[in-house]
Amino acid sequence: MSEPNLLYTDVEDDLRASVRDLLADRADGAAVLGRVESAEPHDLGLWRTLAADLGVTSLHVPESLGGQGAGYRETAVVAEELGRSVAPVPFLGSAVLATAALLRVSDDEHARSALAKLAAGDATAALVVPLSAWPGSPLPSVRAEGGGLVGTVRSVADAAVADLLVVPADDGLHLVEAGAARVTPVVSLDLTRPVADVEFSGAASVRVSGSAAAAVDAALLTGAGVLASEQVGVAQWCLDTTVAYLKERYQFGRPVGSFQALKHRLADLWQELVLARAAARYAADRLAAGDQDAPIAVSVAQSLCAAVAVHAAEECVQLHGGIGMTWEHPAHLYLKRAKADEIALGTPGRHRAVLAPLVDLPG
Amino acid sequence: MSEELRERVAALLAAHDPATTDRLEFLRARFDAGLAWVHFPVGLGGLGAARGDQRIVDEELAKAGAPDNNPRRIGIGLGMAAPTILAFGADEQKRRFLRPLWTGEEVWCQLFSEPGAGSDLAALGTRARRDGDDWVVTGQKVWTSTAHTARWAILVARTDPDVPKHAGMTYFVCDMTDPGVEVRPLRQITGEAEFNEVFLTEVRIPDAHRLGAVGDGWRVAQTTLMNERVAIGGRPVPREGGMIGVVADAWRANPERRTPEAHDRLVKLWVESEALRLAGTRLRQQLAAGSPGPEGSAMKLAFARLAQTLSGFEVELLAEDGLRYDDWTLRRPELVDFTGREAGYRYLRAKGNSIEGGTSEILRNIIAERILGLPSEPRVDKDVPWKDLPK
Numbered sequence A: 001m002s003e004p005n006l007l008y009t010d011v012e013d014d015l016r017a018s019v020r021d022l023l024a025d026r027a028d029g030a031a032v033l034g035r036v037e038s039a040e041p042h043d044l045g046l047w048r049t050l051a052a053d054l055g056v057t058s059l060h061v062p063e064s065l066g067g068q069g070a071g072y073r074e075t076a077v078v079a080e081e082l083g084r085s086v087a088p089v090p091f092l093g094s095a096v097l098a099t100a101a102l103l104r105v106s107d108d109e110h111a112r113s114a115l116a117k118l119a120a121g122d123a124t125a126a127l128v129v130p131l132s133a134w135p136g137s138p139l140p141s142v143r144a145e146g147g148g149l150v151g152t153v154r155s156v157a158d159a160a161v162a163d164l165l166v167v168p169a170d171d172g173l174h175l176v177e178a179g180a181a182r183v184t185p186v187v188s189l190d191l192t193r194p195v196a197d198v199e200f201s202g203a204a205s206v207r208v209s210g211s212a213a214a215a216v217d218a219a220l221l222t223g224a225g226v227l228a229s230e231q232v233g234v235a236q237w238c239l240d241t242t243v244a245y246l247k248e249r250y251q252f253g254r255p256v257g258s259f260q261a262l263k264h265r266l267a268d269l270w271q272e273l274v275l276a277r278a279a280a281r282y283a284a285d286r287l288a289a290g291d292q293d294a295p296i297a298v299s300v301a302q303s304l305c306a307a308v309a310v311h312a313a314e315e316c317v318q319l320h321g322g323i324g325m326t327w328e329h330p331a332h333l334y335l336k337r338a339k340a341d342e343i344a345l346g347t348p349g350r351h352r353a354v355l356a357p358l359v360d361l362p363g
Numbered sequence B: 001m002s003e004e005l006r007e008r009v010a011a012l013l014a015a016h017d018p019a020t021t022d023r024l025e026f027l028r029a030r031f032d033a034g035l036a037w038v039h040f041p042v043g044l045g046g047l048g049a050a051r052g053d054q055r056i057v058d059e060e061l062a063k064a065g066a067p068d069n070n071p072r073r074i075g076i077g078l079g080m081a082a083p084t085i086l087a088f089g090a091d092e093q094k095r096r097f098l099r100p101l102w103t104g105e106e107v108w109c110q111l112f113s114e115p116g117a118g119s120d121l122a123a124l125g126t127r128a129r130r131d132g133d134d135w136v137v138t139g140q141k142v143w144t145s146t147a148h149t150a151r152w153a154i155l156v157a158r159t160d161p162d163v164p165k166h167a168g169m170t171y172f173v174c175d176m177t178d179p180g181v182e183v184r185p186l187r188q189i190t191g192e193a194e195f196n197e198v199f200l201t202e203v204r205i206p207d208a209h210r211l212g213a214v215g216d217g218w219r220v221a222q223t224t225l226m227n228e229r230v231a232i233g234g235r236p237v238p239r240e241g242g243m244i245g246v247v248a249d250a251w252r253a254n255p256e257r258r259t260p261e262a263h264d265r266l267v268k269l270w271v272e273s274e275a276l277r278l279a280g281t282r283l284r285q286q287l288a289a290g291s292p293g294p295e296g297s298a299m300k301l302a303f304a305r306l307a308q309t310l311s312g313f314e315v316e317l318l319a320e321d322g323l324r325y326d327d328w329t330l331r332r333p334e335l336v337d338f339t340g341r342e343a344g345y346r347y348l349r350a351k352g353n354s355i356e357g358g359t360s361e362i363l364r365n366i367i368a369e370r371i372l373g374l375p376s377e378p379r380v381d382k383d384v385p386w387k388d389l390p391k
C-alpha cells in the first residue's frame, strides 16, 4: 500500500477556498447568531447555495448515482469549513449521515432515487437515530406494524428541516416522508445544530431492501470520521480567534498574549491541533479509500478530535475573560458545538472502547 | 461557647416563633440577637465568636424551621461588601448598612470591572471628582452581577489620575437609585442576563459614603477581592455538597449510561471534591479570625476547575439528553445559583467560575508570587502616572 496522502490536494484547497468565501459572506459570527435566535434556526438559503453552487451534497456520491464521484476527503474539507463557521446547515444530518446510509443500500431503487434527490440538493434528509449514537451502539426501537411505523427517537440531528426521514426499524431500513411523522424541535445545547424528537404513530413508509444495521453502521462510521474534520475546524477557529484577541487585548500595560503562561497554553493547543488534523485527515482518507483500517482511523480521530475541539473552545472562552462569557461574542456558539460534538456519534470514551479490541489491547 | 450559643438560639426562638413570626421580623431579631454572623462584633449582628461556631447556630435554626436570608440572592453583599464595610467602614456606616444587607432588605452589587480594566483592575478609569461634600462619578462598569436587583454598590473609582495607578483610587458605596446610574442587561452564554453594563453619569456620592481614605481604594478593594474568592470557592460544604453532589446523583440515576471509563473519572473527581472540601475546612481552622489571605484565593482555583470538569462530565454522561438545553430565554435572574437548573446550564455557568472574582490565571500568579515568593514579571506600569499609561 502506498502511503496515504495526509495533506490537502490542490482540488481540496480550491474547494475549501470556495466554501470559505461563501461562509465569510453569509455566515459570519453575527449572521449565525442572528439566525439561531430566529424562528428558523437552520439557514436553508445558505444550504441551497452550498448544494446548488458548490455541490457539497453530491461530493462523495458516485457519478452513476447522480453525484460527483469525489470522496470523503473532499466532504471532510467541507465539514472542516462548516465547523470553522458553525454554519447552521443540515450537512451532517443529510449529506453525511442519511446519504451514507442510503449509499450502503443503493442496490435498492427507492434508495437510489432518494440519493439522486439528496445529491442534487432537491431534498434534505435525516437519519433517524439519536445524534449520540456511535458505531455499534444499540439501535432505537422503531417497529414496523400493520398500520405503519411506530416508535419515538429522541435528539435527532437536523430532523426539523428534513423532507425525508431514513429510519432504521426492526425489520429493515424505511423511507418516510417527513409529513408522515411528528417532528418536534427541542431546545438544544448546540444552537447551530438543533436536534428534534421524531415520533411515528403508524407512519406510511417504503421499506428498502438490505440490512438496516449495516446501513446505520456505515453511516455512523462515516459520520464519526467526517465529524472529526468538523471538530478540527471548530478548534482552528477557536485558536485563531484567541491568538488574535490576545495580541490586541492590553492589561498591565502590555498585550496579554505576551504573558508566557498564556503563550504556552496556546502553543499546547496548536500542538494538539497538529495531532488532531493528522488523525482527521487519515480518517477521511481511509473512508474515501473504503479501506479496512477505516474503523481504527475513525476511532483514533474521534477519541482525539472531540476532546481537542472542547479544549480549544473552553480555552477560547477563558482567555477572552468576561467578554467570552457574553452572548454577543460568538465564542459560546463554538463551545456549544464542541460540547455537543463530543457526544455526537460517540464520546471519546466510547471510541476508545471501540478501538481497543481492534488494535489488540484487550481490557 | 456552643452551650451559650444554643441557649441564645433557644431564646430567639422562644421570643419569635418562626411559625408565627413574619420572615423579615424574624431575620431582624436574629441579627439583633448577634446570631446573624457570630464572628462579627456585638451590635453588628455578631457576638465576636469564632467563625466556625456559625455552624451550630445555622443547624439549630434549620432544625426549628426558621427562615434564612436567602444567601444566593445576596451573595455579593454577604461575601464582599459586608467584610469590607466591617474592615474599613466608620461606625455610622456599619450601623447603617450591615443590618439590611444581612436581612436581604438591601441587595448589593460590585462595580469594579470596566471594559478596559478586568484582571488589571487598577487600570480603571471611572472618574470621581470632589465637589463640596460630594463626589461626582462618571464612567462605565461592566459584567456587574445582579446590578438589576441592587440597592447599593461597592464602587472603586479614580480620584487622582496624576499618580501611579494603584495610588489614585478611592472606594465608595454607590446608591444604585441615583438618577445618574443606568443599568443595562448583558446577556450571558447561558441565555440569562445575570450580569449587566452599568453607566454612571455624574452620579453624586456623599463623602460620608466613602470607605477608607482617599487614595486608599486599592487596599480596600483587596479586602473585597480576597473575601470574594473565599465566598466563591471556599464555602463550608457537607460531603457531596456543590457540583459533585449533583453529578453523583445523575450517575446514580442513570445506570444504563455508565461505562467503566466514565466510572473511573467520576470516582477521581469525587476524591478531589472531598479533598477540596477538607482543604477548605483546614483553611478555615487556620484562619480563625481576620481576613482571608492568598491561600483563600487559591481555593477558588481548584473550585473552578472541579466545577467545570464535573459539569462537563455530566453533560457527556447524559448523552442524548446532554444534547438538550432547558431554556435560552433572556431572563434577569434574582439568584446566582451555580448548581441550579439542568446540566447544560451548569456546564455553561461554571465557565464563569474561572473568570469572575479574578481569573484562574491571575490566581496562579497570586499563588506563585504571594505564596511561593517567586519574582513577578517585569512591570512596565507600576511607577507611571495613570494618565500616561497605554490604554
Ligand SMILES: Cc1cc2nc3c(=O)[nH]c(=O)nc-3n(C[C@H](O)[C@H](O)[C@H](O)COP(=O)(O)OP(=O)(O)OC[C@H]3O[C@@H](n4cnc5c(N)ncnc54)[C@H](O)[C@@H]3O)c2cc1C
Binding pocket: A249, A251, A252, A256, A259, A261, A262, A318, A319, A320, A321, A322, A323, A325, B109, B110, B111, B112, B113, B114, B115, B116, B117, B118, B119, B120, B142, B143, B144, B145, B146, B195, B352, B353, B355, B356, B357, B358, B359, B360, B361, B362, B365
Ligand atoms: C460571570 C461573571 C460575573 C462577574 N461579575 C462581576 C461583578 O459583579 N462585578 C465586577 O466588577 N466584575 C465582575 N466580573 C468581571 C470579572 O471580574 C472580569 O471578567 C475578570 O476580572 C477578568 O477581566 P477581563 O474580562 O477584562 O479579562 P482580561 O483581564 O482581559 O483577561 C483576558 C485573559 O488574559 C488572562 N490574563 C490577564 N492578565 C494576565 C496575566 N498577568 N498573566 C496571565 N494571564 C493573564 C486572563 O486570565 C484572561 O484569561 C464578572 C465576570 C464574570 C464572567
